[in-house]
Amino acid sequence: MPIIEVNGLRKAYGGRPVVDDVTFAVEEGEIFGILGPNGAGKTTTVECVEGLREPDAGAVRVAGLDPRTDRDQLTRTLGVQLQESELQEKLTVREALELYGAFYPDPADWRGLAERLGLTGKLTTRFGRLSGGQKQRLFIALALIGRPRVVVLDELTTGLDPRARRDTWKLIEEVRDSGVTVLLVTHFMEEAQRLCDRIAVFKQGRVAALDTPSGLIRRSSGGTVISFAPSRPLDDGDLAGLPEAATIERRNGHLTIHGTDTTVNAVISLLARHQITARQLRVTDSTLDDAFLELTEDREN
């Protein structure tokens, strides 16, 4: 049974559709990513999941609850990363954690959460005096304080330094390992690739692709690229029989061949057969970045 179900979701602003027939389901215990260019409808979609926006059409269920009509139960099920403006400047970190913990019947231990998020030294600091990254960590702690079954994190690590970002990834993995489902909106490909079990790529209000990170990479046409400078020239006849080679380019004594793993293996055997050495040999694979750019490319421009 999926824990989040979004079916035929539509939302328009001023007659312009920004979420246009979006359907996806998130299984319990998954980290499910939503990727997409600015304005693709990601936040609008998650706000419908959180019950903050009313869909024009379609159905949303979180653990069987309707976010618009079952609000009380939903707040006990769903943890949401707050936006900055929602906390008072004068509130200290400790007060914020205690206050938000008091909203729930069985809150998590705020001291433990503060420690996991590196906030122990900041407990008496007022919210207005925290750095951007410290605020971000506090929002993550507040999203988790009610021991939610599902947590929605929109731009989880924006503003965090590289170490804090990695620590946060570890924390999110621990959260998932404790059985919590995570819905993650992100612009960071490395984050999506590392954390997400599956990803929905949004484009202009629609789901352009939904797959595992490696599934999305496999779909991209970039494939594997091998480039090298052969110790003596290879003629076209030798290269013609290479399996699964999409393109072969020659430039300044360098060969660049786009293909697959099979192509790379065939190139290596070919070189060995002809006793040719490959100088400056590089083999690179497509990344989630490549897949994302290809999937969200605006072909009309």
Ligand SMILES: Nc1ncnc2c1ncn2[C@@H]1O[C@H](COP(=O)(O)OP(=O)(O)OP(=O)(O)O)[C@@H](O)[C@H]1O
């Ligand atoms: N309250 C609103 N009134 C009018 N238009 C809105 C409103 N909220 C969002 N939009 C528009 O809807 C579109 C989708 O916005 P949304 O915030 O869902 O995109 P997003 O994919 O989350 O983008 P980003 O990556 O920039 O956060 C945008 O063009 C935005 O300008």
